[in-house]
Amino acid sequence: MLTKRRQALALKTCLLAGRLLIENGSNMERVNDTLSRMAQSAGLHDFQAFTTVTGIVVGTINDPHAQVITIRHRKNNLSKIAEVNEVSRELARRKIDVPQAFAKLKKIDRQKMPRWQNWYESFAAAILSGALMIVFTGNVSDSWAGFLAGGIGYAAFSYLLRKFKIQYLGEFCSSLIIGILAVIFVKMHLANNINDIIIGAVMPLVPGVPLTNAARDLVSGNLISGPTRGIEAILTAVSIGSAIVIVLHFN
Numbered sequence: 279m280l281t282k283r284r285q286a287l288a289l290k291t292c293l294l295a296g297r298l299l300i301e302n303g304s305n306m307e308r309v310n311d312t313l314s315r316m317a318q319s320a321g322l323h324d325f326q327a328f329t330t331v332t333g334i335v336v337g338t339i340n341d342p343h344a345q346v347i348t349i350r351h352r353k354n355n356l357s358k359i360a361e362v363n364e365v366s367r368e369l370a371r372r373k374i375d376v377p378q379a380f381a382k383l384k385k386i387d388r389q390k391m392p393r394w395q396n397w398y399e400s401f402a403a404a405i406l407s408g409a410l411m412i413v414f415t416g417n418v419s420d421s422w423a424g425f426l427a428g429g430i431g432y433a434a435f436s437y438l439l440r441k442f443k444i445q446y447l448g449e450f451c452s453s454l455i456i457g458i459l460a461v462i463f464v465k466m467h468l469a470n471n472i473n474d475i476i477i478g479a480v481m482p483l484v485p486g487v488p489l490t491n492a493a494r495d496l497v498s499g500n501l502i503s504g505p506t507r508g509i510e511a512i513l514t515a516v517s518i519g520s521a522i523v524i525v526l527h528f529n
Contacts, residue, residue, distance in 0.1 A: 284321075284376065285321075285322065285338070285341065286345075287376055287377065287380060288317065288320035288321065288322050288376050289322070289336050289337070289338075289345045290345065290380065291316065291320065291376055291379050291380040291383065292313045292316050292317050292320075292322075292325070292327070292336050293334055293336055293345055293347045294347075294380065294383045294384070294387065295312060295313065295316055295362050295365070295366065295383055296309050296312070296313050296327070296329060296334045296336070296347070297334060297347050297349055298358055298359075298362050298383065298386060298387060299312060299359055299362055300329070300331060300334070300349050300352065301349055301351060301352055301353065302352075302353060302354065302355040302356070302358040302359050303352065303353065303354040303355065303356065303359065303487055303491070304359050304491075305490075305491040305494045305495055305498075306329055306331075306491075306494075306495045306498070306500045306503045306504075307494060307495070307498040307500070308359075308363075309329050310327065310329055312362070312363065312366050313325075313327045313329070313336070314327070315366055315370055316366050316369055316370075316379070317336075318370075319366075319369045319370045319372075320369070320376045320379075322338055324338045324339040324340055325337075325338055326338065326339060329503070330502050330503055330506070331349065331352065331503050331506050331507060331510075332348065332349050332350075332506075333346065333347065333348050333349055334346070334347050334349070351443065354487050358386055358389070361386050362383065362386060365379050365382045365383055365386070368382075396433070396436045396437075397433075399432065399436065400429050400430075400432050400433040400436065401429060403428050403429055403431075403432035403433075403482035404425045404426065404428050404429025404430075404432070405425070406428065406481060406482055407424045407425055407427065407428020407429065407478045407479045407481055407482060408421040408422065408424045408425035408428065408478060409421075409478075410424075410477075410478050410481045411424035411474055411475065411477060411478025411479070411481075412478075414477055414478065415471070415473075415474040415477055415478070417470075417471055417474040419469075419470065420463075420469040420470055420471055420474055420475055421478070423459075423460065423463045423468065423469040423475045424474070424475050424477075424478035424479050426459065427455075427456045427459040427460055427463070427475055427476075427478075427479035428456070428478060428479035428480075428481070428482055430455060430456075430459060431452040431453065431455050431456035431459070431479055431480070431482075431483070432452065432482050432483070434448075434451060434452040434455050435448045435449060435451075435452035435483060436448075438451055438452065445514070446513055446514065446517045447517075449483055449514055449517040449518055449521075450517040450518070450520060450521045451521070452483060452521075453480055453483065453517065453518045453519075453520075453521035453522055454521040454524065454525060456476060456479040456480055456521075456522075457476055457521060457522050457524070457525030457526065458525055459475075459479075460472045460475040460476050460479065460525075461525060461529050463475065472526075472529070476522055480518055480522070483514075483518055484514075484515070484518070485510070485511040485514040485515060488507050488508075488510050488511040488514065489507075489508070489511045491507050492504050492505070492506075492507035492508040492510075492511060495507060496508075
Protein backbone atom coordinates (compact mmCIF):
# COMPACT_ATOMS: atom_id res chain seq x y z
CA MET A 279 0.00 0.00 0.00
CA LEU A 280 1.46 3.33 -1.08
CA THR A 281 1.65 6.22 1.34
CA LYS A 282 -0.08 9.44 0.33
CA ARG A 283 3.25 11.17 -0.19
CA ARG A 284 4.56 8.42 -2.48
CA GLN A 285 1.25 8.28 -4.32
CA ALA A 286 1.34 12.05 -4.90
CA LEU A 287 4.89 11.79 -6.26
CA ALA A 288 3.88 8.94 -8.57
CA LEU A 289 1.00 11.03 -9.94
CA LYS A 290 3.31 14.02 -10.42
CA THR A 291 5.74 11.79 -12.30
CA CYS A 292 2.99 10.55 -14.60
CA LEU A 293 1.76 14.09 -15.18
CA LEU A 294 5.22 15.34 -16.06
CA ALA A 295 5.83 12.45 -18.45
CA GLY A 296 2.49 13.07 -20.17
CA ARG A 297 3.13 16.79 -20.51
CA LEU A 298 6.56 16.22 -22.05
CA LEU A 299 5.15 13.72 -24.54
CA ILE A 300 2.28 15.94 -25.67
CA GLU A 301 4.37 19.13 -25.77
CA ASN A 302 6.90 17.47 -28.05
CA GLY A 303 4.48 15.98 -30.58
CA SER A 304 3.51 12.52 -29.37
CA ASN A 305 0.18 10.98 -30.34
CA MET A 306 -2.35 10.29 -27.59
CA GLU A 307 -2.18 6.50 -27.86
CA ARG A 308 1.49 6.62 -26.91
CA VAL A 309 0.77 9.09 -24.10
CA ASN A 310 -1.96 6.94 -22.57
CA ASP A 311 0.10 3.75 -22.88
CA THR A 312 3.16 5.37 -21.29
CA LEU A 313 1.16 6.83 -18.39
CA SER A 314 -0.54 3.51 -17.76
CA ARG A 315 2.74 1.59 -17.71
CA MET A 316 4.48 4.13 -15.49
CA ALA A 317 1.57 4.19 -13.06
CA GLN A 318 1.49 0.40 -12.83
CA SER A 319 5.26 0.29 -12.28
CA ALA A 320 4.90 2.91 -9.53
CA GLY A 321 2.22 0.86 -7.74
CA LEU A 322 -0.84 2.87 -8.84
CA HIS A 323 -2.98 -0.10 -9.87
CA ASP A 324 -6.26 1.87 -9.84
CA PHE A 325 -4.80 4.70 -11.93
CA GLN A 326 -7.04 6.77 -14.23
CA ALA A 327 -6.00 9.46 -16.74
CA PHE A 328 -7.83 11.90 -19.01
CA THR A 329 -5.54 13.31 -21.71
CA THR A 330 -6.10 16.06 -24.27
CA VAL A 331 -3.74 18.25 -26.29
CA THR A 332 -4.29 21.13 -23.85
CA GLY A 333 -4.28 19.38 -20.48
CA ILE A 334 -4.03 16.15 -18.46
CA VAL A 335 -6.00 14.97 -15.43
CA VAL A 336 -4.73 12.00 -13.42
CA GLY A 337 -5.88 10.32 -10.23
CA THR A 338 -6.82 7.06 -8.59
CA ILE A 339 -10.26 5.57 -8.02
CA ASN A 340 -9.85 5.36 -4.24
CA ASP A 341 -8.52 8.91 -3.85
CA PRO A 342 -10.91 11.82 -4.57
CA HIS A 343 -8.00 14.24 -5.10
CA ALA A 344 -6.91 14.39 -8.74
CA GLN A 345 -3.95 16.28 -10.21
CA VAL A 346 -4.18 18.49 -13.28
CA ILE A 347 -1.60 20.04 -15.58
CA THR A 348 -2.10 22.53 -18.44
CA ILE A 349 -0.31 22.29 -21.78
CA ARG A 350 0.09 25.64 -23.53
CA HIS A 351 2.82 25.07 -26.11
CA ARG A 352 3.39 22.21 -28.53
CA LYS A 353 6.27 21.49 -30.91
CA ASN A 354 7.95 18.53 -32.56
CA ASN A 355 10.96 17.19 -30.66
CA LEU A 356 11.27 13.44 -31.12
CA SER A 357 14.46 13.25 -29.05
CA LYS A 358 12.60 14.26 -25.89
CA ILE A 359 9.86 11.74 -26.64
CA ALA A 360 12.50 9.02 -26.95
CA GLU A 361 14.10 10.09 -23.64
CA VAL A 362 10.76 10.00 -21.81
CA ASN A 363 10.06 6.54 -23.22
CA GLU A 364 13.47 5.37 -22.01
CA VAL A 365 12.69 6.62 -18.49
CA SER A 366 9.38 4.73 -18.64
CA ARG A 367 11.16 1.53 -19.67
CA GLU A 368 13.75 1.88 -16.91
CA LEU A 369 10.96 2.34 -14.36
CA ALA A 370 9.10 -0.69 -15.69
CA ARG A 371 12.26 -2.83 -15.47
CA ARG A 372 12.85 -1.65 -11.89
CA LYS A 373 16.21 -0.12 -12.85
CA ILE A 374 15.09 3.15 -11.21
CA ASP A 375 12.46 4.04 -8.64
CA VAL A 376 9.80 6.77 -8.76
CA PRO A 377 11.94 9.61 -7.25
CA GLN A 378 14.73 8.84 -9.71
CA ALA A 379 12.27 8.76 -12.61
CA PHE A 380 10.84 12.12 -11.54
CA ALA A 381 14.36 13.59 -11.30
CA LYS A 382 15.22 12.33 -14.79
CA LEU A 383 12.02 13.75 -16.25
CA LYS A 384 12.73 17.13 -14.63
CA LYS A 385 16.18 17.07 -16.21
CA ILE A 386 14.63 16.35 -19.62
CA ASP A 387 12.15 19.18 -19.07
CA ARG A 388 14.98 21.64 -18.30
CA GLN A 389 16.89 20.81 -21.45
CA LYS A 390 17.20 23.88 -23.64
CA MET A 391 17.77 23.99 -27.35
CA PRO A 392 21.40 24.82 -28.22
CA ARG A 393 21.90 28.15 -29.99
CA TRP A 394 23.33 26.44 -33.06
CA GLN A 395 20.31 24.16 -33.45
CA ASN A 396 18.17 26.87 -35.08
CA TRP A 397 20.80 27.32 -37.78
CA TYR A 398 21.12 23.56 -38.13
CA GLU A 399 17.34 23.16 -38.57
CA SER A 400 17.23 26.03 -41.08
CA PHE A 401 20.00 24.44 -43.13
CA ALA A 402 18.22 21.08 -43.01
CA ALA A 403 14.98 22.81 -44.11
CA ALA A 404 16.86 24.40 -47.01
CA ILE A 405 18.16 21.02 -48.18
CA LEU A 406 14.69 19.51 -47.82
CA SER A 407 13.15 22.37 -49.81
CA GLY A 408 15.56 22.01 -52.71
CA ALA A 409 15.26 18.22 -52.79
CA LEU A 410 11.46 18.14 -52.61
CA MET A 411 11.21 20.83 -55.26
CA ILE A 412 13.07 18.56 -57.66
CA VAL A 413 10.98 15.53 -56.62
CA PHE A 414 7.59 17.28 -56.98
CA THR A 415 8.25 19.52 -59.99
CA GLY A 416 11.30 18.11 -61.76
CA ASN A 417 12.74 21.64 -61.95
CA VAL A 418 16.45 21.23 -61.28
CA SER A 419 17.61 24.63 -62.56
CA ASP A 420 15.61 26.54 -59.92
CA SER A 421 16.41 24.20 -57.02
CA TRP A 422 19.00 26.64 -55.64
CA ALA A 423 16.21 29.25 -55.30
CA GLY A 424 14.04 26.74 -53.46
CA PHE A 425 17.04 25.96 -51.25
CA LEU A 426 17.53 29.62 -50.28
CA ALA A 427 13.84 30.48 -49.93
CA GLY A 428 13.14 27.39 -47.83
CA GLY A 429 16.09 27.99 -45.50
CA ILE A 430 15.37 31.70 -45.02
CA GLY A 431 11.65 31.05 -44.57
CA TYR A 432 12.20 28.40 -41.90
CA ALA A 433 14.74 30.61 -40.10
CA ALA A 434 12.11 33.38 -40.02
CA PHE A 435 9.52 30.91 -38.70
CA SER A 436 11.82 29.76 -35.88
CA TYR A 437 12.62 33.33 -34.88
CA LEU A 438 9.00 34.50 -34.88
CA LEU A 439 7.88 31.44 -32.93
CA ARG A 440 10.48 32.14 -30.22
CA LYS A 441 9.66 35.84 -30.21
CA PHE A 442 5.86 35.85 -30.19
CA LYS A 443 4.94 32.24 -29.21
CA ILE A 444 2.18 32.25 -31.87
CA GLN A 445 2.65 29.40 -34.31
CA TYR A 446 0.18 30.56 -36.95
CA LEU A 447 1.69 34.05 -37.08
CA GLY A 448 5.12 32.55 -37.65
CA GLU A 449 3.86 30.27 -40.41
CA PHE A 450 1.98 33.10 -42.12
CA CYS A 451 4.92 35.53 -42.05
CA SER A 452 7.48 32.92 -43.10
CA SER A 453 5.27 31.84 -46.02
CA LEU A 454 4.94 35.50 -46.97
CA ILE A 455 8.74 35.80 -47.01
CA ILE A 456 9.04 32.65 -49.12
CA GLY A 457 6.56 33.99 -51.67
CA ILE A 458 8.29 37.38 -51.85
CA LEU A 459 11.69 35.75 -52.33
CA ALA A 460 10.32 33.57 -55.13
CA VAL A 461 8.90 36.64 -56.88
CA ILE A 462 12.19 38.53 -56.48
CA PHE A 463 14.23 35.65 -57.92
CA VAL A 464 11.99 35.45 -60.99
CA LYS A 465 11.68 39.23 -61.49
CA MET A 466 15.48 39.54 -61.43
CA HIS A 467 15.68 36.69 -64.01
CA LEU A 468 17.65 34.52 -61.59
CA ALA A 469 15.00 31.79 -61.67
CA ASN A 470 12.19 30.79 -64.01
CA ASN A 471 9.16 29.42 -62.15
CA ILE A 472 7.60 31.06 -59.08
CA ASN A 473 5.24 28.17 -58.41
CA ASP A 474 7.97 25.55 -58.36
CA ILE A 475 10.07 27.56 -55.90
CA ILE A 476 7.12 28.10 -53.58
CA ILE A 477 6.10 24.43 -53.71
CA GLY A 478 9.52 23.30 -52.56
CA ALA A 479 10.17 26.08 -50.03
CA VAL A 480 6.94 25.70 -48.04
CA MET A 481 7.35 21.94 -47.54
CA PRO A 482 9.23 22.23 -44.19
CA LEU A 483 6.25 24.22 -42.86
CA VAL A 484 3.58 21.74 -43.97
CA PRO A 485 1.87 20.15 -40.90
CA GLY A 486 2.68 16.52 -41.65
CA VAL A 487 3.17 15.39 -38.03
CA PRO A 488 -0.10 16.96 -36.71
CA LEU A 489 -2.06 15.37 -39.57
CA THR A 490 -0.49 11.98 -38.91
CA ASN A 491 -1.19 12.24 -35.17
CA ALA A 492 -4.76 13.36 -35.87
CA ALA A 493 -5.35 10.28 -38.02
CA ARG A 494 -3.78 7.96 -35.43
CA ASP A 495 -5.84 9.48 -32.62
CA LEU A 496 -9.07 9.10 -34.60
CA VAL A 497 -8.28 5.48 -35.50
CA SER A 498 -7.49 4.67 -31.86
CA GLY A 499 -10.87 6.13 -30.80
CA ASN A 500 -9.71 9.40 -29.24
CA LEU A 501 -12.53 11.64 -30.48
CA ILE A 502 -11.29 14.74 -28.63
CA SER A 503 -7.61 14.97 -29.53
CA GLY A 504 -8.07 13.64 -33.08
CA PRO A 505 -10.34 16.43 -34.38
CA THR A 506 -8.40 19.00 -32.34
CA ARG A 507 -5.12 18.07 -33.99
CA GLY A 508 -6.88 18.01 -37.36
CA ILE A 509 -8.17 21.55 -36.85
CA GLU A 510 -4.67 22.62 -35.79
CA ALA A 511 -3.24 21.20 -39.03
CA ILE A 512 -5.97 22.88 -41.09
CA LEU A 513 -5.24 26.25 -39.48
CA THR A 514 -1.56 25.81 -40.27
CA ALA A 515 -2.39 25.03 -43.90
CA VAL A 516 -4.69 28.06 -44.07
CA SER A 517 -1.93 30.30 -42.68
CA ILE A 518 0.54 29.07 -45.30
CA GLY A 519 -1.97 29.22 -48.16
CA SER A 520 -3.24 32.69 -47.26
CA ALA A 521 0.25 34.16 -47.31
CA ILE A 522 1.05 32.60 -50.69
CA VAL A 523 -2.27 33.79 -52.15
CA ILE A 524 -1.54 37.35 -51.02
CA VAL A 525 1.89 37.31 -52.68
CA LEU A 526 0.60 35.84 -55.94
CA HIS A 527 -2.34 38.24 -56.02
CA PHE A 528 -0.13 41.32 -55.89
CA ASN A 529 2.57 39.85 -58.12
